[in-house]
Amino acid sequence: MDLTKLRKDFPTLREEDAPAYLDNACVTLKPDSVISTIHDYYSKTPGCGGRSVHRYGSKISQATGQARSKLQNFLGAETQKEIVFTRNATHSLNQVAHGLPWEKGDIVLTTDREHNSNLVPWLQLEQEQQIDHRVVASNPDNSFDLEAFELACANAGSKLKLVSMSHVGNLDGVHIPIKEVGKIAHDYGALICVDGAQSTPHMDVNVKELDIDFLAFSIHKMCGPSGMGGLWGRYDLLDGLRTIQSGGQTVQSSTYDSIDWAKPPARFEGGLGNFSGMMATGAAIEYLSKIDMNAVQEHEIRLNTIMTDGIKDLPGIEIIGPLDARKRGGICSILMGDIPVHDIALLLDEAAGVMVRSGQHCVHSWFHNRGHNNGSLRASAYLYNTEEEARLFAETFSEAVHAFS
């Protein structure tokens, strides 16, 4: 990757006082092509796709179809009909959770370190439809415990209906061996839903190769626009899924007393779409498709190694997850005892333009369970970050910790 060239594509990075933006696990920066696509939609073709046949309508239908097909290729999907545009990964996970048919006592397995978006929908189903949500405990270093998972599957037996797990955790960057997990789930007759919000932007994710059933992802974490996410599902499964938003676009036809549902993906895209978002998704995926995703992964690990080595021996702090940065992708998430994480995050930005996230990162359950109510400070790298930025983070963070200790 030619970082100097690549960074010129991002307006925020061209600014003289460009930040060291290390909050990429939350949302990423956007390249020119994405921004100009949004601008072009509103300034040149601000119409409605999929319905109106005039020039605006046909241009939008064509562009959104192209965006879907770019995503199909990016994820290795069988057909573009398997790609559903959603508002975000949360929407995608909710579509799976509330779209599958449940029977009382059906078991869903997650891990003990899921984002709320892959926890709360299952808790809600537990309360409302009496499914049985079970949590597989991680190893003490937060890595995935395959044995505990196999035991949980064996204990669930034929009641096991779904395994829903984050491919890469936003808490700590820890990676789950999804292919193995999926195979075991399938052996028990269960489906596997992958929360790919933190994997799809950062590594090569191929749904066929992984042999999974559903993949939820966030376009806004992939250089794309906010308000956009995606759901990939095996077509036969999507075809059997109930939509969580019915209305315009979701039917082929209707009478006063009957519904003729549309086929996927239209059935899940009720109401007027976020057309500028869909078109800009195409631009974002085109941008990422020109970059080797394995190189992105290696690059982020290199940056994380610099961050980790630079801070790991500081007094009173602890990195969440294995110390080896290779096992945490681009995420360095740090427990800081009583040192106020939000103050440190503010200081990093004010003193050195280093932008990180502080708090519980929507993984409240993990923090509460372990009594780390102060949360953590999380630096997360992406393809445009440099080694200098990683060093700047380590230096400024170290100074801040010393100042507060």
Ligand SMILES: Cc1ncc(COP(=O)(O)O)c(C=O)c1O
């Ligand atoms: C692992 C994980 N899952 C789900 C989500 C929710 O994603 P979205 O904001 O696109 O709904 C996030 C967002 O940070 C995440 O990191």
